[in-house]
Amino acid sequence: xxxxxxxxxxxxxxxxxxxxxxxxxxxxxxxxxxxxxxxxxxxxxxxxxxxxxxxxxxxxxxxxxxxxxxxxxxxxxxxxxxxxxxxxxxxxxxxxxxxxxxxxxxxxxxxxxxxxxxxxxxxxxxxxxxxxxxxxxxxxxxxxxxxxxxxxxxxxxxxxxxxxxxxxxxxxxxxxxxxxxxxxxxxxxxxxxxxxxxxxxxxxxxxxxxxxxxxxxxxxxxxxxxxxxxxxxxxxxxxxxxxxxxxxxxxxxxxxxxxxxxxxxxxxxxxxxxxxxxxxxxxxxxxxxxxxxxxxxxxxxxxxxxxxxxxxxxxxxxxxxxxxxxxxxxxxxxxxxxxxxx
Amino acid sequence: xxxxxxxxxxxxxxxxxxxxxxxxxxxxxxxxxxxxxxxxxxxxxxxxxxxxxxxxxxxxxxxxxxxxxxxxxxxxxxxxxxxxxxxxxxxxxxxxxxxxxxxxxxxxxxxxxxxxxxxxxxxxxxxxxxxxxxxxxxxxxxxxxxxxxxxxxxxxxxxxxxxxxxxxxxxxxxxxxxxxxxxxxxxxxxxxxxxxxxxxxxxxxxxxxxxxxxxxxxxxxxxxxxxxxxxxxxxxxxxxxxxxxxxxxxxxxxxxxxxxxxxxxxxxxxxxxxxxxxxxxxxxxxxxxxxxxxxxxxxxxxxxxxxxxxxxxxxxxx
Numbered sequence: 001x002x003x004x005x006x007x008x009x010x011x012x013x014x015x016x017x018x019x020x021x022x023x024x025x026x027x028x029x030x031x032x033x034x035x036x037x038x039x040x041x042x043x044x045x046x047x048x049x050x051x052x053x054x055x056x057x058x059x060x061x062x063x064x065x066x067x068x069x070x071x072x073x074x075x076x077x078x079x080x081x082x083x084x085x086x087x088x089x090x091x092x093x094x095x096x097x098x099x100x101x102x103x104x105x106x107x108x109x110x111x112x113x114x115x116x117x118x119x120x121x122x123x124x125x126x127x128x129x130x131x132x133x134x135x136x137x138x139x140x141x142x143x144x145x146x147x148x149x150x151x152x153x154x155x156x157x158x159x160x161x162x163x164x165x166x167x168x169x170x171x172x173x174x175x176x177x178x179x180x181x182x183x184x185x186x187x188x189x190x191x192x193x194x195x196x197x198x199x200x201x202x203x204x205x206x207x208x209x210x211x212x213x214x215x216x217x218x219x220x221x222x223x224x225x226x227x228x229x230x231x232x233x234x235x236x237x238x239x240x241x242x243x244x245x246x247x248x249x250x251x252x253x254x255x256x257x258x259x260x261x262x263x264x265x266x267x268x269x270x271x272x273x274x275x276x277x278x279x280x281x282x283x284x285x286x287x288x289x290x291x292x293x294x295x296x297x298x299x300x301x302x303x304x305x306x307x308x309x310x311x312x313x314x315x316x317x318x319x320x321x322x323x324x325x326x327x328x329x330x331x332x333x334x335x336x337x338x339x340x341x342x
Numbered sequence: 343x344x345x346x347x348x349x350x351x352x353x354x355x356x357x358x359x360x361x362x363x364x365x366x367x368x369x370x371x372x373x374x375x376x377x378x379x380x381x382x383x384x385x386x387x388x389x390x391x392x393x394x395x396x397x398x399x400x401x402x403x404x405x406x407x408x409x410x411x412x413x414x415x416x417x418x419x420x421x422x423x424x425x426x427x428x429x430x431x432x433x434x435x436x437x438x439x440x441x442x443x444x445x446x447x448x449x450x451x452x453x454x455x456x457x458x459x460x461x462x463x464x465x466x467x468x469x470x471x472x473x474x475x476x477x478x479x480x481x482x483x484x485x486x487x488x489x490x491x492x493x494x495x496x497x498x499x500x501x502x503x504x505x506x507x508x509x510x511x512x513x514x515x516x517x518x519x520x521x522x523x524x525x526x527x528x529x530x531x532x533x534x535x536x537x538x539x540x541x542x543x544x545x546x547x548x549x550x551x552x553x554x555x556x557x558x559x560x561x562x563x564x565x566x567x568x569x570x571x572x573x574x575x576x577x578x579x580x581x582x583x584x585x586x587x588x589x590x591x592x593x594x595x596x597x598x599x600x601x602x603x604x605x606x607x608x609x610x611x612x613x614x615x616x617x618x619x620x621x622x623x624x625x626x627x628x629x630x631x632x633x634x635x636x637x638x639x640x641x642x643x644x645x646x647x648x649x650x651x652x653x654x655x656x657x658x659x660x
Contacts, residue, residue, distance in 0.1 A: 062561060088566075095564035107555040111654055112577045121573070122563040157653045173563070 009180045009213050010036035010059065010098075015073035017051070017058050020066055026285050028054045030237035031073070036181060039211040041203075043224040043245075045260070046234035049282060052217045055234070056183045058082075059215075060098055061090050078180060096126040099174035103186040105166035109158035115166075116142070116154025119173045126177045141172040145202055164195035171202060175212070182206070183215045188223060200226055221264055225249065230318070233257050236283050236293030243319035253313075253321040256294045292324065300325060345646075352645070356638045363634045364627065368410060371626050372403050378423040378621040397423060397624075410627070419631070420624035424617075429628035432613060437632070439519055440602065440609035444594045446525065447533035451590070455537040456583065459544025460571065463552060463579075474541065481538020486597045490531035490604045498527050517606040524605075532601045536590045540583055548579040581652050588641035595633060 017029035029051040036042050044052045057063050059075055061082060075082035077097055085093070102108045110118060119138035123129060129137065135154070142150035145168040158166055167187060174182055184203060188196035204227045207214060216228060224231055224245065231248040233241045233256065241254040252258055259278045280297035283289050289296070295305040304324050313326035324330060379385060379393050394400045397420075398409060413420060419429035462474035498516030505513055515524035551557065552575055560574045599611035610629065617625035649655045 060562060062558060091564045091566055093564070094562055100562045102555060102559065104555060108559045110556040110560070110574050110578070112652060113574075118559075121565075125564050159654045170559070173559075 006037040008035050009038050009078060011076040013074040016071050017054050017068060018071055019068050024286050027288050028237055028285055032239050034232055036213045038213055041207055041214045041216055041228045043216045043228035043231045044234055045218055045224055047219055050234045051237040052234050053185055056185055056215055056217050060094050060100060095122050096177045097179055098181040099179040100183040101170045101174050101187050104190040105163055105170055108170055109166055111158055114155050114157055115169050119176055122173050123176050141176045145172045163191055167199055179212060182212050185217045237285055238293060241321040247319040253315045253326055254323045255298045255300055352642050360634055364631055367627050367630045368407055371623055376621050419628040422625045423622045424620050429624050433632050436608060436610040436613060440598055443528055444598055446529045447594050450529055451533035451536035451540055455540025456544050458541035460548050462545045463548035478538040478541045481534045486531055486535055487600045489534050490601050493527045493531050519607040528601050528605045528607060532594060532597050536593060543583050547582045551575045551579045584648055584651060588644040591640040592637050
């Protein structure tokens with residue numbers, strides 16, 4: 001299954017997103033580039049506030065504009081130019097070409113409408129079906145996401161559903177118009193662990209059965225390992241490293257990726273061992289640093305890191321990282337007199 | 343079944359409340375100094391005795407109370423001491439007018455108030471928002487008798503006369519409650535305060551709802567802003583507004599005393615006020631009980647409607 005033969009469904013090129021606030025311009029996303037192929041699962045990982053959700057919501061233009069704006073960059077969804085698209089055009093794309101499931105299923109469904117009706121609404125908005133046909137479709141999708149007694153359940157209100165079932169219903173709604181891209185914005189963060197696994201299994205099933213491409217946004221690397229084809233690590237509004245799951249977990253090249261992986265609790269770790277954390281805080285995106293965003297927290301920071309943004313360096317096939325350490329002229333750790341970086 | 347149990351329980355509470363109301367008004371009015379039959383000229387003692395005997399006022403207060411309670415249970419509110427007509431008939435005749443006025447005012451206040459509040463919420467921070475909220479602030483601060491007087495003078499009198507001078511028909515009538523053009527100004531005057539209250543509440547609640555995740559979900563489905571407001575936001579935003587409809591019914595009811603007076607509307611409010619001035623015992627009790635029962639019923643209806651709008655509300659514990 002060579003990636004090149006698959007159609008590109010989403011192409012994001014040098015995307016910048018800013019929010020105009022009273023304090024000034026917050027540069028939440030500062031040049032993000034990625035492509036997504038049919039049927040592919042791309043995971044975007046990073047800590048809170050790194051711009052991963054903003055990136056995803058910009059693909060759907062869900063961020064209210066103003067205060068958000070796109071000063072630079074391109075987003076192509078199939079043949080549609082998202083940056084230039086009018087609100088009216090977006091209304092025909094949202095839900096049909098690209099749909100989204102959110103973090104908290106408890107608050108994402110309208111409490112005053114039966115679940116089935118909310119799915120029917122999405123179907124009827126994009127597909128020319130009668131109410132009865134749309135109802136049948138909604139039940140079909142509820143069954144697909146493994147909701148028992150779908151016919152009965154469709155008539156119930158969200159408060160009669162458990163958290164996991166609500167997220168399933170959200171997924172059913174998101175899939176109901178066969179979108180080319182499904183954005184899952186931390187789909188399991190608000191759920192407890194056993195339910196998390198069920199939802200991830202469901203997403204993996206969808207990946208197998210449909211050719212919908214999935215963008216999986218998460219800060220949980222464990223979730224990523226299970227189902228992503230490719231991983232993009234974001235930090236301070238930029239993608240710092242992209243590669244396959246193996247690249248990111250075993251051949252990672254960026255100090256941030258390394259630090260992130262080290263902060264994962266491990267099953268075989270000594271129980272008395274303290275969890276490793278990354279010292280410091282992410283940079284203030286009101287005044288983003290000139291150099292590498294991670295420089296201030298990086299243990300291997302050099303002079304150039306603070307002065308100039310690192311370009312992308314190819315580490316392996318389909319594996320790129322933005323770090324000055326990868327520059328061919330960069331002296332080796334011994335030459336820099338670097339001691340134990342851990 | 344649960345619903346029925348709830349309603350029965352509420353009706354039970356209402357009966358107790360009503361009993362307390364009857365007892366309080368009955369004994370309070372007897373504590374007032376004066377006598378219903380003392381008029382401009384003194385009546386001979388024999389006439390007074392005859393009148394007292396006729397209306398049962400010669401018995402002890404406790405005895406009178408028991409008789410009154412018994413009559414009430416039969417739906418007999420007694421004869422008015424002033425007009426000698428049955429109180430129930432007077433109420434029935436005049437309340438039709440008051441109810442007509444009140445319901446128009448509430449509908450006017452609700453529809454326009456929700457509209458104003460929604461528009462203000464959507465245009466938050468813009469000039470439209472400021473204008474809407476200024477209107478609301480005026481409505482909340484200015485009492486209905488001032489609004490009524492201003493409307494009556496400027497629209498009912500000045501404007502209408504100017505129009506008449508120009509050879510056109512009357513647009514607003516300044517008094518009465520018969521033709522359509524006499525009904526506009528009282529409804530505006532009576533509903534304005536409630537409109538203001540409803541629009542402020544709607545704005546707050548709408549802003550809260552618009553920030554909810556399910557609004558984002560609706561947007562992510564591809565719905566347009568008007569569709570989102572109409573299909574998803576309004577119903578959720580309106581729930582707190584419905585809860586205040588009970589108190590608003592009370593405000594409209596009490597406001598009606600004044601507005602009816604200003605516009606010379608033959609409603610129940612007039613009798614309510616007059617009966618106290620003339621010490622018309624049966625009339626005071628009758629109107630008070632009626633208003634009390636009406637308010638209790640209005641609040642019960644509001645609570646039931648609440649459950650219909652928001653399916654999460656289970657009507658169990660009253």
